[in-house]
Amino acid sequence: MAGSLNPDRSEWDVIVIGGGPAGETAAQYATRFSGLDAVIVERELVGGECPFWACVPSKALLAPVHLLATGRDLGGIRPLLADRHLDVDGVLNRRDAIVDHFDDGRQVERALGWGLDVVRGRGRVTGEKAVTVDGRTLRARQAVVVAAGSRPHTPEVPGLREARPWYSRDVTAMHEVPRRLLVLGGGVVACEAATWLRALGAVQITLVERSTRLLTDQEPFAGAAVGDSLRASGVEVRFGQTLTRIERPTINDTGVGRIHGGPVTVTLDSGATLRVDEVLVAAGRRPNTEVLGPGEGLPVDEHMTVEGMPWLYAVGDVSGASYLTHIGKYQGRIAGEVIAARAAGRPLDEAPFNRHTDLVRRGAVAQVIFTDPVIATSGLTEAAARRRGYDVETVEMDLSQLDAGRVLRDHYRGRTKLVIDRRTDVLLGATFLGTEIAELIHAATVAICAATPISAMWHAIGSFPTLSDVWSHLLESVDTQRMAASRPGP
Numbered sequence: 001m002a003g004s005l006n007p008d009r010s011e012w013d014v015i016v017i018g019g020g021p022a023g024e025t026a027a028q029y030a031t032r033f034s035g036l037d038a039v040i041v042e043r044e045l046v047g048g049e050c051p052f053w054a055c056v057p058s059k060a061l062l063a064p065v066h067l068l069a070t071g072r073d074l075g076g077i078r079p080l081l082a083d084r085h086l087d088v089d090g091v092l093n094r095r096d097a098i099v100d101h102f103d104d105g106r107q108v109e110r111a112l113g114w115g116l117d118v119v120r121g122r123g124r125v126t127g128e129k130a131v132t133v134d135g136r137t138l139r140a141r142q143a144v145v146v147a148a149g150s151r152p153h154t155p156e157v158p159g160l161r162e163a164r165p166w167y168s169r170d171v172t173a174m175h176e177v178p179r180r181l182l183v184l185g186g187g188v189v190a191c192e193a194a195t196w197l198r199a200l201g202a203v204q205i206t207l208v209e210r211s212t213r214l215l216t217d218q219e220p221f222a223g224a225a226v227g228d229s230l231r232a233s234g235v236e237v238r239f240g241q242t243l244t245r246i247e248r249p250t251i252n253d254t255g256v257g258r259i260h261g262g263p264v265t266v267t268l269d270s271g272a273t274l275r276v277d278e279v280l281v282a283a284g285r286r287p288n289t290e291v292l293g294p295g296e297g298l299p300v301d302e303h304m305t306v307e308g309m310p311w312l313y314a315v316g317d318v319s320g321a322s323y324l325t326h327i328g329k330y331q332g333r334i335a336g337e338v339i340a341a342r343a344a345g346r347p348l349d350e351a352p353f354n355r356h357t358d359l360v361r362r363g364a365v366a367q368v369i370f371t372d373p374v375i376a377t378s379g380l381t382e383a384a385a386r387r388r389g390y391d392v393e394t395v396e397m398d399l400s401q402l403d404a405g406r407v408l409r410d411h412y413r414g415r416t417k418l419v420i421d422r423r424t425d426v427l428l429g430a431t432f433l434g435t436e437i438a439e440l441i442h443a444a445t446v447a448i449c450a451a452t453p454i455s456a457m458w459h460a461i462g463s464f465p466t467l468s469d470v471w472s473h474l475l476e477s478v479d480t481q482r483m484a485a486s487r488p489g490p
């Protein structure tokens with residue numbers, strides 16, 4: 001039976017606070033085939049950050065940028081594009097259509113179609129199995145799931161908050177392109193946003209990162225390649241620096257995605273000052289744990305249950321495990337199935353790699369970063385594997401001479417690296433860098449999650465001339481490396 005929007009009732013089996021990808025999925029999985037009912041409490045748009053202000057609009061803005069860059073690197077097409085630029089209004093209008101003009105009608109219909117109820121309002125956990133929504137108390141018979149997402153972090157820099165800087169929502173829902181921009185941070189949001197801002201007409205972009213490289217969670221060669229590419233496009237990248245002061249005499253209340261006032265004077269700790277039209281803060285995110293009350297954290301076990309509170313679950317960004325949609329949905333599936341199993345009195349399957357076990361805790365996370373070149377990663381980097389105590393073997397390959405790459409672009413830039421556990425001979429991590437490389441990562445994710453031995457992967461031959469051909473080259477390199485190491489010395 002279809003659910004209702006804002007129904008006049010106050011008790012459900014399951015209450016989910018937050019209707020983003022993680023919350024929607026937890027509610028769906030808790031109720032399908034279980035006989036349980038559930039409500040999603042959402043203060044803004046059902047669907048959450050991802051479809052309206054994050055993954056979807058950012059990738060909608062980047063798709064034409066990637067296509068243009070590839071076309072400019074293809075003999076036969078290059079002359080047609082040489083002095084051509086993107087049609088900015090066309091790109092922004094397409095983005096607006098893809099985000100349904102910020103109307104969550106499709107997402108609400110989908111939730112109601114799954115039999116879920118939706119209550120619009122701001123929820124807060126106010127007691128055991130009790131949630132208050134704008135003064136009204138809702139009660140859960142079985143479980144409360146917190147799926148409240150995250151918000152951007154604002155570093156404590158004098159004048160920064162007061163200057164009303166841009167955050168990720170402004171840059172994904174951008175209506176005006178700032179000519180001169182300072183980007184604070186060198187992580188994923190900063191690198192992706194600098195890529196589309198430059199292509200859409202920002203003439204001066206200065207990216208300020210306090211550490212010594214971009215994308216610090218990735219293999220160092222990945223951040224270095226993105227840095228080279230940003231610099232080549234005209235972005236200035238400054239490492240080991242941060243902001244010490246921001247001054248913006250004129251602030252205008254122009255709304256999300258519009259320039260928030262007059263020019264901004266930014267002082268860096270190097271002593272340099274810059275004058276820009278906007279500042280984008282992309283300095284990480286923080287979980288919205290305030291739904292539990294001030295200062296409360298949400299440490300969860302592998303069943304997504306909050307420690308010490310068997311009726312309370314946390315999934316998605318708010319759990320702090322990773323800030324990725326597909327991981328939030330994965331956690332939502334686990335929480336939903338665990339809630340349904342516990343309500344039915346069924347034991348949880350405790351065997352390793354079962355449907356109730358959170359593999360994210362072992363580092364089995366895939367991510368694609370849509371810079372130019374694209375970075376696709378799964379599992380652990382070499383450094384992360386060593387930190388976890390693995391005896392690591394690695395193999396790396398430059399992809400510029402791979403036939404598939406040479407067909408795709410005149411100057412294909414690419415690199416790949418596998419991280420292998422010497423003791424068990426299974427893949428721990430993989431990084432692929434290059435144009436159109438994103439879809440390659442799922443093969444690595446399957447191998448990591450299934451703990452496939454490298455010796456078995458040897459028989460999984462990639463088709464020629466696709467980028468998957470790289471697997472055969474990598475496995476050959478592992479073989480060569482091992483044979484050379486096992487040969488007696490001279």
Ligand SMILES: Cc1cc2nc3c(=O)[nH]c(=O)nc-3n(C[C@H](O)[C@H](O)[C@H](O)COP(=O)(O)OP(=O)(O)OC[C@H]3O[C@@H](n4cnc5c(N)ncnc54)[C@H](O)[C@@H]3O)c2cc1C
Pocket residue numbers: 017018019020021022023041042043044045046047048049050053054055056058059121122123124147148149150168172189288291315316317318322323324325326327328
């Ligand atoms: C610019 C950008 C680009 C990104 N690109 C990607 C990408 O390409 N791929 C990827 O995997 N991830 C990407 N991410 C991350 C991704 O957007 C998040 O990981 C994902 O949205 C998290 O889902 P969630 O359900 O945990 O939280 P959210 O999507 O944030 O949803 C949480 C929901 O809870 C609601 N809420 C919060 N508090 C309350 C309350 N008290 N009462 C009621 N409702 C409440 C919010 O309104 C929101 O709708 C990107 C993030 C950003 C910022």
Ligand SMILES: NC(=O)c1ccc[n+]([C@@H]2O[C@H](COP(=O)([O-])OP(=O)(O)OC[C@H]3O[C@@H](n4cnc5c(N)ncnc54)[C@H](O)[C@@H]3O)[C@@H](O)[C@H]2O)c1
Pocket residue numbers: 155184185186187188189190192208209210211215216241242243282283284285322323324367368369370
């Ligand atoms: N394609 C994708 O999968 C995608 C895209 C966008 C965002 N996301 C997710 O969103 C999350 C947030 O992204 P993000 O880029 O905001 O955070 P991040 O943690 O990836 O990067 C933040 C960067 O800002 C730097 N920084 C922080 N404070 C600073 C300061 N005061 N001065 C100078 N530098 C400073 C940090 O050193 C770090 O490099 C990420 O964890 C990512 O998983 C994913």
